[in-house]
Amino acid sequence: MFLRQAGYEVILAEDGFDALSKISDYQPRIIFVDVMMPLMRDWDFDAIITHNRYTLVNRNAAEMMDLAVARGMAVLNAAPYAVIVSDRATLRLLAGLDPVCSGRILLNGSAITHKPAGQRAVAMVFQSYALFPHLSVLGNLGLGLEVRGIPPAERRQRIGAVLELLQLQGLEQRRPAQLSGGQRQRVALARALLREPQLMLLDEPMSNLDAQLRDALRPELRQLLSGGGYPAIYVTHDQQEALGLADRIALLHQGRLQQLGTAHSLYHDPANRFVASFLGRPAINLFPPEAGRQLGVRPEHLQLVCSGGVPAQLVRREWLGAQQLLWLDSARGPLRLLCAADLPIPERLEVGWQPQQELWFAESSGERCR
DSSP: OEEOTTTTOEEOGGGOSTTGGGGTTTOOSEEEESSOOGGGGGSOOSEEEESOOOBSSSOBSSOSOOOOBOTTOEEEEEOOGGGHHHHHHHHHHHHTSSOOSSSEEEETTEEOTTSOGGGSSEEEEOTTOOOOTTSOHHHHHHHHHHHTTOOHHHHHHHHHHHHHHTTOTTOTTOOGGGSOHHHHHHHHHHHHHTTOOSEEEEESTTTTSOHHHHHHHHHHHHHHHHTSSSOEEEEESOHHHHHHHOSEEEEEETTEEEEEEOHHHHHHSOSBHHHHHHSSSSOOEEOOOBTTEEEEEOGGGOEEESSSSEEEEEEEEEEOSSEEEEEEEETTEEEEEEEETTOOOOSEEEEEOOGGGOEEEETTTOBBOO
């Protein structure tokens, strides 16, 4: 089966490849598959990753993940905290930090499956930034270039360019302890960019920053990733970050890819109940199952009606600035309704919604009922 979001970019390995030719016009730069097909030999790939499995405590954390990433595209790998190992394991496999148990990794047509991390054209930004505390900003940026034998004149030119790009001029002699969280994050990004990577990996680079600083840095990071000319895979557990940064979002659950697509498609056209529940704050309303199906309605799609709706009672409200979130108790279970802050709310009311705003899921599997 093919997921049709993003123009057949995702292939589910367990369903076979007899329809693989359907994506020949797209020719993604990176593709994760289970087996190599003759058709692929004529394609110009940046990377092919075949059926990688990473085992931790007898658990397949990155199990049969099939994901295509185009050059210059930012893909955010989002997963709930319960399975944080799944997305991080994938990055570690790509970066060469952990061994591949099966399958292979190809970058620009060359096998890098067993290459040491330092010999891969892959840059990784760690969650903790991993800066050397005893080195200045210049020392942190120049060390990797010096180890790779870059001449001093070229080192100065490249470091100067990346300092200007990330607005770090004037901080060259400071050590990490003398920098703010946002400045340390920029230094970590600058060090990754100096590798001139063919693939950029980012492991929750803004998770250590406060919410206000994350909001301020998000547009800058988005511009940097989209203009880099290389694929970027970005792991985050902050759905606001994912929705705001990514060209495509790859949502994982228990090591399996649930859906790949734009933020709009994942939110308004979720593939299953998990995707619908994970994306969206406040969370989607899920009604009790009926005849093997379960109805879901987003809180912003509920509305007050005069008659013919679901009777409900106001339990509490939360003020959210221009909006208010109503917590309701009804015969069909607790409900959340998002409405304008100045809308008068009676204690007893009825709520309804439009049929086109209903999302139906199979009770047992959770898959979307089309």
